[in-house]
Amino acid sequence: MEFGWSAEEEAFRAELLAFADANLPAGWTTRIPGEEPYSDFTVEFCRKLGAKGWLAPHWPEAYGGGGDVSPWRFTILSEELWAMGEPRGSQYMNTNWIGPAIIAAGTEDQKRRFLPPIAAGEALWxxxxxxxxxxxxxxxxxxxxxxxxxxxxxxxxxxxxxxxxxxxxxxxxxxxxxxxxxxxxxxxxxxxxxxxxxxxxxxxxxxxxxxxxxxxxxxxxxxxxxxxxxxxGAWPIVREALVNERVGAPRHIRAARVLDQVVAAAKAADRLEDRALAAAGEARAVCLAARALVHKVRQMGAGGRDPGALAYLARAAVVDAERAVADVAADLAGPEDLTSGSVTDGEFRTALIAGLGGGSYETQLNLVARLWLKLPKAA
Amino acid sequence: MDFELDGAQAAVLARVDAALAQGPEDELFERLRSAGLAALNPLAATLAAERLSRAGAVTPFAVHALVLPLLFETDPGGVAAIAGTRGEGPVAFGAQANLLIRFEGDTAAAYRCDPARGTATQANYIYPLGRAVPEGQAIGRAPAAAVRRRMRLALAAEAVGALDAALAMTASYLTGREQFGRPLGAFQALQHRAAELAVRVEGARWLTRTAAWSDQDEDAALAAAHATRAARRMAWEAHQLHGARGFTDAYGLGRHTLRLQYLSIAMGGPGAHGGDAGRARWL
CATH class of the missing domain: 2.40.110.10 (Butyryl-CoA Dehydrogenase, subunit A, domain 2)
Structure with a gap:
């Protein structure tokens, strides 16, 4: 058990950040993931990622992937890109779970038709x-x-x-x-x-x-x-796809960065009280706990393995993280934060989505109760 | 990054399990010490402390394995207590201690003390609480922040063990106890509450382990904040979901929930840990 990034992984992260820095328009990182799903920019950005082999590093090479056995390069890509406003637009979803579902269940013809365009950044789903x-x-x-x-x-x-x-x-x-x-x-x-x-x-x-x-x-x-x-025969395929979808969007990483922004703003405005600082510290803990759980699920699910019930538990933790940060942001907000497009405004709305997208929070809890805690099926 | 135990970590836990299985609890700490478990890296020590607390063991092990190496190059022997993180008052193992660590500004200093002069406190929080009387000159010193960091790891690790045990008892009770013609665990209202506890327990577990690996002040404060927040919630929910049976000594849930209550008070509650984490990150 150890929780460090290897030198190779750190170097990849640095290379990715430098690439993003050189390719993102000014102000892009204030966007909320999903806000700009298929603009000219995101489509072009995905083509560039695809050309570098950075859309599907975790897929088999035969279908346009990078053949990674380890889950960490794709994890780093997901975390950094989501946190900077998700310049893949909607295409994060394609490599997270649509492609893997086709890899797992598709005919050879379907794999040849659908997977390479996804890996190249040419497909919208x-x-x-x-x-x-x-x-x-x-x-x-x-x-x-x-x-x-x-x-x-x-x-x-x-x-x-x-x-x-x-x-x-x-x-x-x-x-x-x-x-x-x-x-x-x-x-x-x-x-x-x-x-x-x-x-x-x-x-x-x-x-x-x-x-x-x-x-x-x-x-x-x-x-x-x-x-x-x-x-x-949809259910076994959908079940696996939903596991990938549930931990696919690293919402907790962006939430932690929103927390940094709203605390910094409150501090600059001289309205960061001790109680709010403590609440912010607790919210950061919720974000990092979610991150640790998602990383564990990523390792358990590497190479198409089933990570089991922990995926549902991790998703519930991710929802908790978005909500904890949205609450702190609201506590620290001033009237100007009601303006459309403010960090606090966006965090509230995206946290609302978090509890429903990819299956409701209650569905995750049902599955945790049944599969993790082994409680009887609800009557 | 690897979430699986490595060989050395698995061996540590096997030695902990062996020590737990071998004999009476009042000799457990000496068995752990003679098994070489007082000299571990922070992550291995945290894993061991979590395992001991999960088993319901009451031992000064966590403080010895995580804090004392900061003040002493070799195990000073005996039993240590730590005083004064939240003002003066009774502390765990205070009446048994022959070594007392106190906070003096930016330093934590260790003093000898005579257990014969220690006074036990009437309290019911699993750990023996009491006061120690320091004697003479300090015989060891370390930066106060480092001692707090390791204390937080010890606290969070013990909290995770007790959280895990309390949740396992709760899930088992919900499965076996029937009311209204079906197991309590088949009621969705109760399933969701138990599932939310599981989210907090697993979050606290992995946040604590990652904090032990990094051994950084902010990370330890975050782990303690998350674990003590979970502890508060678990105390209410585990007892509520058990009904009155959970109060009985024979059932034994209190062994874990009283420990959790102590741990969420000893160094301050989740707000205190969260505040320190916030100060470390943002101020």
């Missing part, structure tokens, strides 16, 4: 899970995919979808069978967003820093070659 009538209870979804020759015909709606505005593909869950049958009758489809019958509309919201969308599938036709995994 979104995720179609939640529906108007099925949120945490994903098994209740009603979007249907009906087999018709070599195709499936998809009809239904998805909501709260991030990054859909310019996405090329959707990682979509749809019903192909009986809810009471095998795998609750749910399958995964990699759906081209330009297929006839697919439409996208933004949903007006209070989030400001993040756009959520409404997706409609009106008899959209998708080739059976785009079904990921077996028919009615």
């Amino acid at each position: 979104c995720q179609g899970f939640s529906e108007p009538g099925a949120g945490s209870d994903l098994g209740a979804m009603s979007t249907k995919a009906v087999r018709d020759g070599d195709d499936y015909v998809i009809t239904g709606e998805k909501v709260w979808t991030s990054y859909a505005g310019k996405a090329h593909h959707c990682f979509l869950l749809a019903r192909t069978g009986d809810p009471a049958g095998e795998g609750q009758g749910i399958s995964i489809f990699l759906v081209p967003m330009d297929a006839p019958g697919v439409s996208v509309a933004p949903i007006p919201s209070m989030l400001d820093i993040h756009v959520i969308h409404h997706l409609k599938f009106d008899a959209a036709r998708v080739s059976a070659a785009n079904r990921l995994g077996p028919e009615n």
